[in-house]
Amino acid sequence: MHDSDDMDMTRPIPIPAGVGAGPAAPRAAAPAGSHGGGTDAGRPHSMQVRNVYKSFGDSHILQGMNLDFADNAITTILGPSGTGKSVLIKHLVGLLAPDAGDVLIFGQDIWKISEAERYELRKRFGVLFQDGALFGSMNIFDNTAFPLRKHSNLPEKEVKEIVMERLQEVGLEKAVKKRPNEVSGGMRKRAGFARALVLNPDIVMFDEPDSGLDPVRTSLLNDLILQMHAEHKGTYMLVTHDIRTARKVSDYVGLIWKGQVVHYGEARAAFASQDPFVRQFLSGESAGPLGMD
Ligand SMILES: Nc1ncnc2c1ncn2[C@@H]1O[C@H](COP(=O)(O)OP(=O)(O)OP(=O)(O)O)[C@@H](O)[C@H]1O
Numbered sequence: 001m002h003d004s005d006d007m008d009m010t011r012p013i014p015i016p017a018g019v020g021a022g023p024a025a026p027r028a029a030a031p032a033g034s035h036g037g038g039t040d041a042g043r044p045h046s047m048q049v050r051n052v053y054k055s056f057g058d059s060h061i062l063q064g065m066n067l068d069f070a071d072n073a074i075t076t077i078l079g080p081s082g083t084g085k086s087v088l089i090k091h092l093v094g095l096l097a098p099d100a101g102d103v104l105i106f107g108q109d110i111w112k113i114s115e116a117e118r119y120e121l122r123k124r125f126g127v128l129f130q131d132g133a134l135f136g137s138m139n140i141f142d143n144t145a146f147p148l149r150k151h152s153n154l155p156e157k158e159v160k161e162i163v164m165e166r167l168q169e170v171g172l173e174k175a176v177k178k179r180p181n182e183v184s185g186g187m188r189k190r191a192g193f194a195r196a197l198v199l200n201p202d203i204v205m206f207d208e209p210d211s212g213l214d215p216v217r218t219s220l221l222n223d224l225i226l227q228m229h230a231e232h233k234g235t236y237m238l239v240t241h242d243i244r245t246a247r248k249v250s251d252y253v254g255l256i257w258k259g260q261v262v263h264y265g266e267a268r269a270a271f272a273s274q275d276p277f278v279r280q281f282l283s284g285e286s287a288g289p290l291g292m293d
């Protein structure tokens, strides 16, 4: 694991964005009143990060991070290894508290509400962790049903209907009885995705959904992300190192470097940008202002 200081660049950091994009134009027209993150005028953004700082001992990971996520859109976060992308996700889902700054979810500061309220808020999230984070002892069906059984009082018959619908959508209806170690990495990711969606979340986060997948499976997973977003709406945040993934799925991109958001904006504009810093980030080339120390 690198630490946050293992890269440097030879020019000043561009003006940190921290900018809110305002309501996004959703990729597929969102029906009015859809269950997504909220594009209604006056409604708070689904996720806002305000001047957040986080250190672990002498490692200063988040250093004044600002980001308003566009509602009902897919935002991809890119940044070198060890810059705090996973730490950011943990702040957003309420697993890590900031040293300073605010994390607002639907306008509520998740660290200023009660534990019970935070627990309720978490039901509105679906998270696909890097390794799928499935329970090894449970089959794919029980893994997918877990959040429903834990957070809802639905009768088992309805649990089964919902779980089978989600598993069909991700193409796993024939693997329900298999344990995670009996299926491929791509299938585990898809199971994690089905589980992340099972509570019909307003916000879905993916931490490197494509890691460990071959290019074809990555491409198929990206199609699935787009398809599920078009169907279920919601605010999606995706962390990836894969530029092709970012190019394919993003409505917006945020670039993180040295604990700050150094660029945030529409994906199309970012990929067309002539800014050497943004270009190097989005092309993954070694030549450019970003360099190893
Ligand atoms: N709970 C923790 N205690 C101490 N240090 C931590 C903790 N969580 C993260 N870190 C450190 O914070 C830094 C950022 O970690 P993080 O996992 O967010 O990086 P990342 O940007 O997700 O990297 P990658 O692209 O490799 O997944 C790392 O140096 C990591 O070791």
Ligand SMILES: [Mg+2]
Pocket: 085, 086, 087, 207
């Ligand atoms: Mg990470």
